[in-house]
Amino acid sequence: MNAEILPLALYAIVGTLLASLLALIPALHVYNIAGIFILFAVSAQKFIGGDELAMLLLGMIVGYAMLNTVSAIFLGAPDDSTIFIVLPGQKYLLMSRGYEAAALTGIGGLGGIVILILLAPFAETLFGTLRAIVLPHLHWILAVIIVYMLMAEWPKGGDRGATGLARLWDAWKGLGAGILTFALSGILGMVLMYASPVPTERAFQNLLPAFVGLFAVPWVMDNILSGAKIPPQHIAKTFDAPPAMIARGVFSGALGGLFAAFFPVVTGGVGGYLAGHATAQRDDRVFIISQGTSKFLYYVGAFWLFFLPAARIVKGGMSGMLATIYTPAGYDLYYVSVGLIALCGVLSFFLLLLYSRAAVWLVQKVNYRYISIATMFLLVALVYFFTGVGGLFVMLVAVPIGWLPVLWGSRRMNCLGVLLVPITLNLAGLGPTVAEWLRLI
Amino acid sequence: MTVSTHQVGATCPSCGRFVGPLEKCPYCGAAIKKRIPLGYLRIVCLILAVLGVAILVFAAGGAATPLTKIGDIGATMNYAYVRLDGVVTRGPLYDPDTQTLRFYVTDDTGEIQAGAFRDVTQALLAAEKIPAVGDKIMMEGNLRVRDDFTSFNLTTADKLQIIPPDARAIQIADIGFDDEYQYVIVRGDVRDLRQPFQGLTLITLGDASGEVDVALSGDIEKLYGARAPLALGDSVEARGVVTYFRDTPQILLRQPRDLQKMDVDNTAATVIRIGAIDAARVNQRVQVVAQVTRVTKFSQGVRVTLADDSGALTLVLWQDLFDQIPNAHEIQNGAQLQVLGKVSQYRGEYEIVPQRASDIKISAATAQANVTALPDATTIAQNTSPLDALTATPRPTREPTAAPTPRAIASLSAADKDALVIVNGVLTRVNPFSKGMRYTLDDTTGKITVLIWSDVLETLALRDALQVGAQVRVTGKIDVFNDMLEIIPANADAVELLAAAQTPQIETRAIGSLSADDVDQIVQVQGALVDLADFSKGKYVTLQDDSGKIQITVFSDVLTTVQAKLALGATVTARGKVNLFRGKLEIVADTMVIE
Numbered sequence A: 001m002n003a004e005i006l007p008l009a010l011y012a013i014v015g016t017l018l019a020s021l022l023a024l025i026p027a028l029h030v031y032n033i034a035g036i037f038i039l040f041a042v043s044a045q046k047f048i049g050g051d052e053l054a055m056l057l058l059g060m061i062v063g064y065a066m067l068n069t070v071s072a073i074f075l076g077a078p079d080d081s082t083i084f085i086v087l088p089g090q091k092y093l094l095m096s097r098g099y100e101a102a103a104l105t106g107i108g109g110l111g112g113i114v115i116l117i118l119l120a121p122f123a124e125t126l127f128g129t130l131r132a133i134v135l136p137h138l139h140w141i142l143a144v145i146i147v148y149m150l151m152a153e154w155p156k157g158g159d160r161g162a163t164g165l166a167r168l169w170d171a172w173k174g175l176g177a178g179i180l181t182f183a184l185s186g187i188l189g190m191v192l193m194y195a196s197p198v199p200t201e202r203a204f205q206n207l208l209p210a211f212v213g214l215f216a217v218p219w220v221m222d223n224i225l226s227g228a229k230i231p232p233q234h235i236a237k238t239f240d241a242p243p244a245m246i247a248r249g250v251f252s253g254a255l256g257g258l259f260a261a262f263f264p265v266v267t268g269g270v271g272g273y274l275a276g277h278a279t280a281q282r283d284d285r286v287f288i289i290s291q292g293t294s295k296f297l298y299y300v301g302a303f304w305l306f307f308l309p310a311a312r313i314v315k316g317g318m319s320g321m322l323a324t325i326y327t328p329a330g331y332d333l334y335y336v337s338v339g340l341i342a343l344c345g346v347l348s349f350f351l352l353l354l355y356s357r358a359a360v361w362l363v364q365k366v367n368y369r370y371i372s373i374a375t376m377f378l379l380v381a382l383v384y385f386f387t388g389v390g391g392l393f394v395m396l397v398a399v400p401i402g403w404l405p406v407l408w409g410s411r412r413m414n415c416l417g418v419l420l421v422p423i424t425l426n427l428a429g430l431g432p433t434v435a436e437w438l439r440l441i
Numbered sequence B: 001m002t003v004s005t006h007q008v009g010a011t012c013p014s015c016g017r018f019v020g021p022l023e024k025c026p027y028c029g030a031a032i033k034k035r036i037p038l039g040y041l042r043i044v045c046l047i048l049a050v051l052g053v054a055i056l057v058f059a060a061g062g063a064a065t066p067l068t069k070i071g072d073i074g075a076t077m078n079y080a081y082v083r084l085d086g087v088v089t090r091g092p093l094y095d096p097d098t099q100t101l102r103f104y105v106t107d108d109t110g111e112i113q114a115g116a117f118r119d120v121t122q123a124l125l126a127a128e129k130i131p132a133v134g135d136k137i138m139m140e141g142n143l144r145v146r147d148d149f150t151s152f153n154l155t156t157a158d159k160l161q162i163i164p165p166d167a168r169a170i171q172i173a174d175i176g177f178d179d180e181y182q183y184v185i186v187r188g189d190v191r192d193l194r195q196p197f198q199g200l201t202l203i204t205l206g207d208a209s210g211e212v213d214v215a216l217s218g219d220i221e222k223l224y225g226a227r228a229p230l231a232l233g234d235s236v237e238a239r240g241v242v243t244y245f246r247d248t249p250q251i252l253l254r255q256p257r258d259l260q261k262m263d264v265d266n267t268a269a270t271v272i273r274i275g276a277i278d279a280a281r282v283n284q285r286v287q288v289v290a291q292v293t294r295v296t297k298f299s300q301g302v303r304v305t306l307a308d309d310s311g312a313l314t315l316v317l318w319q320d321l322f323d324q325i326p327n328a329h330e331i332q333n334g335a336q337l338q339v340l341g342k343v344s345q346y347r348g349e350y351e352i353v354p355q356r357a358s359d360i361k362i363s364a365a366t367a368q369a370n371v372t373a374l375p376d377a378t379t380i381a382q383n384t385s386p387l388d389a390l391t392a393t394p395r396p397t398r399e400p401t402a403a404p405t406p407r408a409i410a411s412l413s414a415a416d417k418d419a420l421v422i423v424n425g426v427l428t429r430v431n432p433f434s435k436g437m438r439y440t441l442d443d444t445t446g447k448i449t450v451l452i453w454s455d456v457l458e459t460l461a462l463r464d465a466l467q468v469g470a471q472v473r474v475t476g477k478i479d480v481f482n483d484m485l486e487i488i489p490a491n492a493d494a495v496e497l498l499a500a501a502q503t504p505q506i507e508t509r510a511i512g513s514l515s516a517d518d519v520d521q522i523v524q525v526q527g528a529l530v531d532l533a534d535f536s537k538g539k540y541v542t543l544q545d546d547s548g549k550i551q552i553t554v555f556s557d558v559l560t561t562v563q564a565k566l567a568l569g570a571t572v573t574a575r576g577k578v579n580l581f582r583g584k585l586e587i588v589a590d591t592m593v594i595e
Helices: A002-023 A030-043 A050-074 A083-094 A098-119 A123-151 A164-194 A200-205 A208-226 A243-262 A268-279 A284-305 A317-322 A330-365 A368-408 A412-427 A431-437 B038-062 B118-126 B218-224 B319-324 B454-458 B556-565
Strands: B081-095 B100-106 B111-117 B136-145 B150-154 B160-163 B183-197 B200-206 B211-217 B235-245 B248-253 B259-261 B285-298 B301-308 B311-318 B336-346 B349-353 B360-363 B420-433 B436-442 B447-453 B471-481 B484-488 B495-499 B522-535 B538-545 B548-555 B571-581 B584-594
Touching: A002 A030, A002 A050, A002 A330, A030 A050, A030 A200, A030 A208, A030 A317, A030 A368, A050 A083, A050 A098, A050 A284, A050 A317, A050 A330, A083 A098, A083 A284, A098 A243, A098 A284, A098 A330, A123 A164, A123 A243, A123 A268, A123 A284, A123 A412, A164 A208, A164 A368, A164 A412, A164 A431, A164 B038, A200 A368, A200 B081, A208 A368, A208 A412, A243 A268, A243 A284, A268 A284, A268 A412, A284 A317, A284 A330, A368 A412, A368 B038, A412 A431, B081 B111, B081 B218, B100 B118, B111 B118, B183 B211, B183 B522, B200 B235, B211 B218, B211 B235, B285 B311, B301 B319, B301 B336, B311 B319, B311 B336, B420 B447, B420 B556, B436 B454, B447 B454, B447 B471, B522 B548, B522 B584, B538 B556, B538 B571, B548 B556, B548 B571, B556 B584
Parallel strands: B111 B150, B211 B248, B311 B349, B447 B484, B548 B584
Antiparallel strands: B081 B100, B081 B136, B100 B111, B136 B150, B136 B160, B183 B200, B183 B235, B200 B211, B235 B248, B235 B259, B285 B301, B285 B336, B301 B311, B336 B349, B336 B360, B420 B436, B420 B471, B436 B447, B471 B484, B471 B495, B522 B538, B522 B571, B538 B548, B571 B584
16 A cells, blocks of 8 residues: 555645645635546546545645635635635735734644544544434434524614614614525525436536525625725734634634534534534634634545545535545545645645735735636636536526625525525425425426 | 715716715706615615526426436436436335335336435335336436445435336246346246245246246335245246346246235146157146156266156156155156156157156055066165165276277267266366266367266365366266266376466455446455355355445355355455446455455
C-alpha cells in the first residue's frame, strides 16, 4: 500500500489546488466541477482509476471547504453552508478586517481537521451505532428541525406603526416571507423529486439549478445592483482569538458540522446554526471560528464517512455522486484518506491566507460588479451544461424565491426547504401523497 | 427650499430644490427621475416567486414520467424519477419485519431490483397488488444507482400496474427456453418433495413426458400462507412461470394456491407392456412391470434386463441412483420390478432409465429357476454389499496383458478397448463422483477421461497435486463408456506427476473493488463466510470483507477439497473467474482455501 500512497497523495494535492482556484470564483460550487469529473469518469471509464478519482475529489472538497471562505467573505457569495459566515464576515470586511475573518474561519477549519483525526479510530463504531439508532427516527427529527428553524425566527419590529394592523404587519412581514420562502422552496423540491424538468440522464445534478437559483444568483444579482464599496483592508499579523475562544468555537462548530455531516439533508449552515444555539455562542469571533469548523466538517466529514470500511455512509453531494461509480475498499484506504485530509487541509489553510491577501488586492483593484457579471454568465452556462433548458427553467423559478429573504429580511436558510420538505415528507411516508395533491404524479 | 446635495428622486436635478414625491418640479418644470421603491421590488419578487412555482407545478404536472430502459440506466441517473416497463423475473421477496417487498424486473435491455418499503408495501398488500414472476408491470419511482448495485424504489402502490400472464397447459417435456417467463399449467404426480434450504420448497412433478421441479419460495408462503400438504404420488396441477436455474427449467409458483391436488389418481406415465415400446416412445416416461432376467455391473452402474411376455429391455441404474435404492440387493434374477423411467435408445436397443430410487418397486424373486444364467455371472455371496452381490462384469485385471505403449490421445479409439497404454498430458478438468474421480487429460492431440477408482485414489499420494494444470503420465487400460474413451489406472503407481499445476500469483482483491470491468478475469478474494446455499452441482458461498459481499459459486470438484471445513464465520480465500449472473457479480471458484 505504501507505494500506492504517493500517487494518491499527488492526486489529492492536485484536487486541492484545483479547488483552491475554483473557490475564488464566487458562487461556483465544488460539486459542479466534481460533477464534470464524474461525467468524464462515466463516459471514459479508464481515464482515471477509482482510488485516484476518489482522492482527487477528496483533495477538491478539502480545498473547497477551507477556501470558499474567500469568496463568501470578500465577494459576498455564500452557498448553503456559508450563509451564516457572510453576515459577521462582511461586518469584519466593512471594518477593514476581512483578512482576519478569513483567517479565523481557516483556524476553525484546522480545528475540524484535528477533530477528524481524533475521531478516525472510533468513527466506524460511533457513526455505525448512531446510524442504527437514528435511522428509524429520521422523519420526526427532521420535522423538529424544520419547526425549530421556523419558530426560532423572532418577529422584527412590531412596535411602530399607526395602527395595530400596521404593527402586526411590521412584525410579521419578515416571518411571513420566511415561511413563504420555506413553503415555495419546499414545493420546488417536490417538483424536482417527482417531476423534474431536468433530463433523467442528468438527474445526479437535479438540485444544481435550484441551488444556483436559490443561493448563488440572488447574491450575485444583489452585488450587481448594489455596487457596494469595500473599504481598504488591513492585513493583520495577529489574531484576536485566544486559545480558549478557539477551543469554544471549534467545539461548537464540531457539534454542528458533525451533525450535518452525518445527518441526512441537514447542511453545514443548519448544523452550525443549531450548534450555535445549543452552545449559546454570542461572540462574533467564536461564531466565525465555529462556522469554519462546521463547514469543514460538513463537507469533508460527510465525504470522509464514505470511506468508513464497514459503516460506509453515503451523505452529501460528493459521496452521492462518487458512490454511483466507485466503492472504496478497506482500512488502508480509509486511513490514507484521513492522512490526506490532514495534508490537504493544512495546505488549504496556507492557501487561504495567501488567497485572502489576493482577494484583498482584487476587491480594491477590480470592480466588484464586473466580477459578479462574469460569475452570473458562468453560473448560467454551468446550469445549462449540466441540466439543459429544463434546468434553466428551474433556476429561473428559484431565483425570486432565493431573493425573497434578501428583500424581506428573513433568513436565507429557509431556502433549504428545497431539501428538507421533500425528504422529510418522504421519510414520513407522505411524499407521494403531497405529490399527488400537487398533481405531480 | 433647497438642500445642499442632490438626492436622486428627492430634489430637482435641474434647479436643486426639494421636490419630494412629485414627478415634475413645481419650480422649474423639469421631469423628476424617480428611484424604484424597494417595496415594488419586494412585491414583484413575491409575485414572481409564487407565479414561478405555480407555473412550474402546472408544467411539471402535465408532463408524463419519462419511460426509461433498464439498460440505459447509468451513474448520472441517480435519484431520477422514472417509469419502467417490464416483466417480473424474480420475487417477490418479502420481509414482514421491515415491511419490505422486493422483486426483479427485466425489459429487453436489462434487469433491475425493484423495491417497496413500509407504507407502499402495506398498500400493495392491502390492494393485493403483489408482483409475481411473469407479470408484466409498469411502475414509477426513483432510481438508486450505486457502484455495485442499481435499484428502483416504487413511489406509491398506485404507480404500479400489473398485467398477469395468461396460463396455457403444457407437457413437461415441451418446456423450452422459449417458454422462459411464460405462465404454464402442468399436471402430474408428485415425485419428490425437498427443501434444499430454508425458504425454498422444491416439488418434483412428473407427467408422461418428463419431470420438472416446481419451486415455492418461503416469501410467497409468508405473503399468502402455507401451501396445502402434499404426499409423494399425489396428482396435482401446478400453475406457474417457467424460469431457468442453471439451464434447467423449473416452474415457479406465484401463489401457494397455484398448486392444487387433483381428483384423478395419477396423470403421469401409464403402465405399458415392453413390446409396446417403440421409437415413438423414446424420451417419454413409461412404466413397465417385468421380471429381472439378468443383472450386470458396468463402470457407471448396473444394467438389468427386464422381460415380460411381450419382450425385453434394459433397465439402466446409474451408480448414484442404485446406491439410493434401499433394497437394491433384491434386484436379482427372477425379481419382479415395477419401473417408471424415461425410454431411450442405445445402440439400437431400448432402455428404460429411472430418475430416482422411488421409481423402482421391487417384489421378491419368484422365478429364478426359469431365468437363464449368464455365462459370466458369479454366484452371489452372502454378506456382500448390494453392488458386489450383483452379477458383475469382471474388473480390469491388474496383470497387464501386454507392455504398455505410449500413445497420443488422438490415436486412441474404441478398438483399443482393454489395451494397456501410457498417455501424457495436462489435466484440464477435475470431476469427483461417488466411486472416485474423473480427470480430463489433454495432450494437445485430444482429450481422454482418466478414471481413478476410490480404492486407487486412497493410495495415491499425489492426489492433492492432481489439479487443473498439472502435467501427468497415466498408465492404464482403455475402456469405453457411453462411447467415450477412458483410461483406468490399476494402481497408484500408474499415475505420475510430471509437473505440478502452475498457480499464477494473484493479488487478493477487496470484494468491494470488483466491478463489471473484472468480468472474465481471474481474481482472488478473502473474507468471512456469511452464507451457504446448495444447488444441484455444488454450493453458493457468500463471502464478506470490509468492503462488501460476493457470492462464490463452488462446484462439487472444488467443494470436495474444503467441504469438511465449510462453516459460517470461517475465513475463506477463493480464486476464480468473475462472472455476471442475473446482473450480479459472482466468482466461479477454481480453488478455495479455508483457514
